[in-house]
Amino acid sequence: MSGAEDAFLAGTARPRNDDPVLLPGLTLGSLTDRIAALALRERAFFWWWVAVLPCASLTLVLFGSIIWLFYKGIGIWGVDWPVDWGFAIIEYVWWIAIASGGTFISALFFLMRVDWRTSTNRIAESMTLFAAACAGLFPILHLGRPWLFYWLFPYPNTMGYWPQWRSPLLWDFWAILTYVSASLLFWYLGLIPDMATLRDRAPRRGKQVLYGVMAMGFRGTSRQWRHWHATYGVLAAIMAALVCSVHSIVGLDFAGGATIGWHATQFPPLFIFGAFLSGFAMVIILLIPLRRLLRLEPMITGRHLDVLCRLLAVSSLALTYSYMMDAFTSWYGADAAERTMFAARATGMYWYAYWATIVFNVSLPQLMWFRRLRMNQIVVLLICTGVIIGMWFERYEIVVTSLHRTHLPSAWGNFHGTYWDLATLVGSVGFFFFGMLMIVRFIPVISMSEMRSLVQRQNS
Amino acid sequence: MAAVFKPQANIAAKLTLLCLAALVLGGIGWWWGYPRTNYRRQEFWTVQQPVPFSHEHHVNGLGIDCRFCHTSVATSSSAGLPPTYTCMTCHSQIWTNAAILAPVRDSLANDTPIHWHRVYDLPDYVFFNHSIHIAKGIGCASCHGEVNHMPLTYKAVSLEMTFCIDCHQNPGPRMRPRSEIYNMDWARDAMTPSPKALMAEYNVRAGGRLLDCSTCHR
Amino acid sequence: MSASRQWRSLAELENDPAFIEHAIQEFPSLREALAAPQKRRRVLRLLAAALATGGLAGCYAGEPGGHLIPAVRNPPNIIPGLPNRYATAHVLGGHALGTVVTHQMGRPIKVEGNPYHPSSLGATDPYAQAEVLGFYDPDRAMLISNNGTAASRQALLAALVSAQGVIAATSGAGFRILTGATSSPTTERLMARILAAYPEARWHVWEPVNRDNAMRGTALAYGKPMDVVARLDAADIILGLDSDLLGGAPGWVRYARDFASRRNPTRTKTMSRIYAAEPSPTLLGSIADHRFVAGPAEMAAAVTALAGAVLHGTSTEAPRWVGPVAADLKAHHGRAFIHAGPGQPAETHALVAAMNEALGGRGATYDVIDPLLAPAASLDALIADMQAGHVSTLLMIDTNPVFTALGTHDFAAALRAVKFSVALAKAPDETAALATWTVPMAHDWETWGDARGHDGTATIMQPMALPLYDGMSAAEIITRFIGETPGTDLATVQDTWRDQFGTSFDTAWRQALVDGVVAGTASTPSDVALSGSAGAITPPAPPAGLRLLFRPDPRLHDGRYANNPWLQELPEPLTKLTWDNPLLISPDLARRIKLRAGDKVNLRTSAGAITMAVWVQPGQAPDVMLAWVGNGRHVTGAVGTDIGWDVYPLTGGDGSATIEKAKGSVELASTDHHNLLDYGTATVDTIVRHASLDEFAKNPRFAKEAPTPELYWRKPPGPVAWAMSVDLNSCIGCNACVIACQAENNVPTVGKEEVLREREMHWLRIDRYYEGTPEAPDSFFQPMLCMHCEKAPCELVCPVGATVHDSEGLNVMVYNRCVGTRFCSNNCPYKVRRFNFFDFAGEDNRPAVSWNPDVSVRARGVMEKCSYCLQRISEARITADKENRRVHPQEVVTACQAACPTQAFTFGDVAQPASDVAKRKASPLDYALLEDQHTHPRTTYEALVRNPNPAIKEALG
Secondary structure (H helix, E strand, O other): OOHHHHHHHHOOOOOOOOOOOOOOOOOHHHHHHHHHHHHHOOOOOHHHHHHHHHHHHHHHHHHHHHHHHHHHOHHHOOOOOOOOOOHHHHHHHHHHHHHHHHHHHHHHHHHOOOHHHOOOHHHHHHHHHHHHHHHHHHHHHOOOOHHHHHHHOOOOOOOOOOOOOOOHHHHHHHHHHHHHHHHHHHHHHHHHHHHHHHHHHOOOHHHHHHHHHHHOOOOOOHHHHHHHHHHHHHHHHHHHHHHHHHHHHHHHHHHOOOOOOOOOOOHHHHHHHHHHHHHHHHHHHHHHHHHHHOOOOOOOOHHHHHHHHHHHHHHHHHHHHHHHHHHHHHHHOOOHHHHHHHHHHHHOOOHHHHHHHHHHHHHHHHHHHOHHHHHOHHHHHHHHHHHHHHHHHHHHHHHHHHHHOOOOHHHOOOOOOOHHHHHHHHHHHHHHHHHHHHHHHHOOOOOHHHHHHHHHHHHO | OOOOOOOHHHHHHHHHHHHHHHHHHHHHHHHHHHHHOHHHHOOOOEOOOOOOOOHHHHHHHOOOOHHHHOOOOOOOOOOOOOOHHHHHHHHOOOOOOOHHHHHHHHHHHHOOOOOEEOOOOOOOOOOOOHHHHHHOOEOHHHHHOOHHHOOOOEOOOOOOHHHHHHHHHOOHHHEOOHHHOOOOOOOOOOOOOOHHHHHHHOOOOOOHHHHOHHHOOO | OOHHHHHHHHHHHOOOHHHHHHHHHHOOOHHHHHHOHHHHHHHHHHHHHHHHOOOOOOOOOOOOOOEEOOOOOOOOOOOOOOEEEEEEEEEEOOEEEEEEEEEEOOEEEEEEEOOOOOOOOOOOOHHHHHHHHHHHOHHHOOOOEEOOEEOOHHHHHHHHHHHHHHHHHOOOOOEEEEEOOOOOHHHHHHHHHHHHHOOOOEEEEOOOOOOHHHHHHHHHHHOOOOEEEEOHHHOOEEEEEOOOOOOOOOOHHHHHHHHHOOOOOOOOOOOOEEEEEEOOOOHHHHHOOEEEEOOHHHHHHHHHHHHHHHHHOOOOOOOOOHHHHHHHHHHOOOOEEEEEOOOOOHHHHHHHHHHHHHOOOEOOOEEEEOOOOOOOEOHHHHHHHHHOOOOOEEEEEOOOHHHHOOOOOOHHHHHHOOOEEEEEEOOOOHHHHHOOEEEEEOOHHHOOEEEEOOOOOEEEEOOOOOOOOOOEOHHHHHHHHHOOOOOOHHHHHHHHHHHHHHHHHHHHHHHHHHHOOOOOOOOOOOOOOOOHHHHHOOOOOOOOOOEEEEEEEOOOEOOOOOOOHHHHOOOOOOOOEOOOOOEEEOHHHHHHOOOOOOEEEEEEEOOOEEEEEEEEOOOOOOOEEEEEEOOOEOOOOOOOEOOOOOOHHHOOOOOEEEEEEEEEEOOOOEOOOOOOOOOOOOOHHHHOOEEEHHHHHHOOOOOOOOOOOOOOOOOOOOOOOEEEEEEOOOOOOOOHHHHHHHHHOOOOOOOHHHHHOOOOOOOOEEEEEEEEOOOOEEEEEEEEOOOOOOOOHHHHHOOOOOEEEOOOOOEEEOHHHOOOOOHHHHHOOOOOOEEOOOOHHHHOOOOHHHOOOOOOOOOOOOEEOOOOOHHHHHHHHHHHHHOOOOOOOOOOOOHHHHHOOOOOEEEEEOOOOOOHHHHHHOOOOEEOOOHHHOOOOOEEEEOEEEOOOHHHHHHHO
């Protein structure tokens, strides 16, 4: 291959917007071969084992701490009076925001017919799936009496009593339920044609049956394709709307309360912007190593990273605006308690959380404006990791510092997370990457069906 | 290459999907239905007692008034359970040697209380008050059923929250003249004042206060 | 029927062998557990739980679980579900506070004040409230023991007989009796008899928290020791010199009521004015109109100067405040009163007596009566005798000198030298551990007795229950030492009163029991005259330098309540400290030797040295350190052992001490987490609104806010509207309401660790705010409980509707519906909601039978909060409903309201104009906290008005 191509593979050459999204020379056959081969490998890569072991053990840590939580009670966490919400809510918002990134790429850009989206959407969607799964855990763990969570569900019970519909938490319950199930459907629907491909290529009977069942009898007739495209389009449209609604409602979980620091009209957009940022960051974090380890450079090219990085920078600007509004309203609102709280937030004992938020979510992503940095994948990786951390601190700052200074000084308090808090956090991270590794092992990491159409378009 | 699945596979697949759907629906049905079973509600289950005490015999047969044994029903939250002493007021005279009454005699002789098994059991967070219901013209039978026809006592109503709420929503039809409260066989007749009239007379207002959580839960 | 009723039946049955037998049949493993008495109650407690869950019969769906266990014969006057109330008294340091104890199914569950008792007038102090837990304390279970090994009652009686023989033979030589201070006529009578029987025997009294200085002072002034009874309602000017007038002094509960009657300008014609001079803040100083910081040296100077000005009309410079204060006092001749605390030297007390006489208050603002406490020899004399080996037999009744004796005395060593010593103790303690014989003492609620209130009024104390652990009464053991076979305690007490009641004994006796007071037993004011020389006395000038003062622990008194978790976890009024008693140092001292709260210091006096933590107390004199005695018990129950620091070893010196920073620091569990004086942009006067009397005269409605427009519709109140008004002019922060609420509403304790994690559960807290400089701040108290907002933010955010409004305007918390999202607490602007992070109630160290059966015991993971004592409202409503009438305006009295010594709380139906609460809410001072939140709280406050003296401002410049 020519030096230009090497550079292109490495993604260090300056991509132009009229660049092809894919490395020229990919044929339908070669492409399908490469991707299918990855899923059908008899033996996993060595690096896969190295990665899966820690993730699996962290997953055990997660479930261990959940069992202990149910046995002992919510008190094993750092939540107290007046900081009644803690890590559980922080992680919930954190994960749900990360989940969004996938939906943006797979649904929103699908509707906009963005070419470069095609080779990333499978990874993005899978990420959505597991991030949403992590997120879905926490609202239940957070409850004082988790075994009664179903009381949020309106069913005809023997008490003749129904949920309280004015509560944002109830809206949240529905938003999450819809979002998780819809993501699962969307992901699976996209998978069906590829499952069929694998079924036909699987060497052994076992895999043939396994993939065959998952393909649900998809044989690629034009009728099936017509239905598939229609359904996929509709679902994509729904997902695009859902991803905005779910984050608005997560925002309302806070804005819906009269609590100082939360009671702000800008929360829904703020949370959507946050979701953009952390979503894209996590996608990049997954893409960079995967394209290397799985030799996917021809399909996930420098152009992809380039676009994603620029998107990251843009969403960071949007978020910056929200942060400024946050500061502005708490000053302009002229509510003594609000101002006291904000002062405490920026300069008090939790100053680090606030400034971590600013540094990681506002300053860091701005580096993405520089092409040279954008092209350096190590730098990009670091920046994105920074963003993910920054987003966690943003939630910490919203949840904890808002609560630790209330209207009455007599009710001021502090918050100290415990080891169990940490265990649950790292556990959920482990669980997430464990899931991703399973996808990488058994599922085509790139949608072959969609790629084929893309390649056709490009080569014609 | 050979097809992975034979044509029957389609049927199998469809059946599996149907079964899954059925399972889900069934689960929901069970979730909804089980709490409403008499088994779960312990409704109409006669409870074995150390002494096979028959309300039927004592109320219908001998015409003993409820308050003879349940002394505090009109004055206190608790209706009160008769001490052994009460049983022996009669049974020191009659059936003095009956084998089934041995536990009662022993109880008095060795000063050991009788351990009756519960028939009605409200959760600790429900604070029921007998006296106010008596005062407002709710007959014993409304909750305890026709005890006078129970050779062995059983729970006559579900005692679920909806059971209480139904009445608290519209008490009128279940109210009766105070004179008839302890009358197990009483039924509305032409002479009975209308529900409205009774509610007015006993100054009971439907809804509002009666439906407050704080009426039963503290 | 709920499980709580089963517990009741258990309560009756727990001493019933047949029941135990049955239990053993069910759980064979119980046999040996029940055999050991000290395990007995814990086991029974488990049984109660088992019963509650239908445990005994085993229970599965389809069969109702559990048993109903009626008595064999019904006990008289006990109807399940209806409370009984019996009058008695709570005795502390020999002084009685009349109480009425509420029973459910024959078991005491709540203490109220006795309206007929002059020391109470219906109110109580925290100690009386906490007695419920003291009574049920499982650690009270003790064995009769001889040199530490369990012994039988027969062995004890035999030992007593032989000892009595020896005593009788030697006519009591070497026989000594040591008791706490007492005013009980019966005890006095028995003591008189035993001393008559054994001329050589001696009776000694030791009360670590005593008023000996005051006694010696009045002796100097009047020629013999006298008690002073204040009448604060008649006093226009009150000057407290390091005074415990509103917390500690005998009768302080009554004094608080009298004081409050003159503090709200909308209800009293002339508002009183309070001056306080003190080395460290007291409750009186905290609510005073003028508070002067005065260490021992300044105090001595001030007293001399004051005496000069008041008695001899000499003018004075230093301290500058004395001039105007003296002028103010003299200007109110006959309506002024000066009170000195027990920490002041006898000379000061003598001068104060002289000044009060000169100010003409006698008979108006105070009376002088003969001492109430029975005279007896001192502890010093006893220890001297013991060390000299003159003591062969020592009987110690309800006293703990090994722990409480002055650090300069080594009572333990002296005790070891005594051949035969008997300790009659209510619970395991340091003294009982060293005595030859330890005998469990019957609790005041388990026996008959009598005691006198601060004004001499006698109360006959009747037993509230059969002894839980067969304890022996003081009367019985004394009678045995006399050498007679004791009759019943009832007979003994009746004998005391027989001649006084005369012919109509039975009626008089019955009346005394019903009223809780013996009519006409109040002491008549004495006419003893002031000795001429009294005015010439000058208090000794203490040496300069650091002074270490000792005060009784505000929560544990002298340490006797150390095993009571309610009191251990009660936030101290000013520091809000729980579970600890650090050394209080002044901000100035803290700055000088670079100490922060929690830092450890080495403290050394002539008596001894210890290492303890410090707490910085605003408003404390620069060179004063203050230590609370009472905590740091070495031998007591599971709750109080080795909590805090034992500072008794430091006592007894000349008051000088050295302090140096030590290594390390400890976390102190204060429920007050904010920076003491920095409230951010919030200011105290927006929260505790306050003004001077002049400002109030100019604008009586100064506390009102101009209403701001609201977006949302507000539901109009219903026909019944429960509401509360809290008068900030009355609240002295004494904490009686906090414990009353805890007792009434089954509020669990959480322990020091959980308090440190900010998870205390008190439904009712008293906020304390400071304004001004750390050296001399103004302090403010504000009781904080659920506001029952008409537009409650908490209700809006609960997804399951577990907190809702009822038709009478109560914001009700439905525990059994709560899933524990805790959003309601986040959304509560007042932060009055509490959450069960763990199974706090389950872990509480108290028998199931001690809970209030009318209130749910909350489970883990459930939110809870003040319910306006819903159970009391329900009781009243049902009674009224049965009579087809409306609930009377004053029919419902909440626990806090009932307990409050100053009637700061008013509760009732604001929809009835006749109700007190409606009247109070009509007061111009009435304001709603955080009004701008538009929550429309049903609980409102009456703003604080203070009555400063303009002359002081000029004098101090």
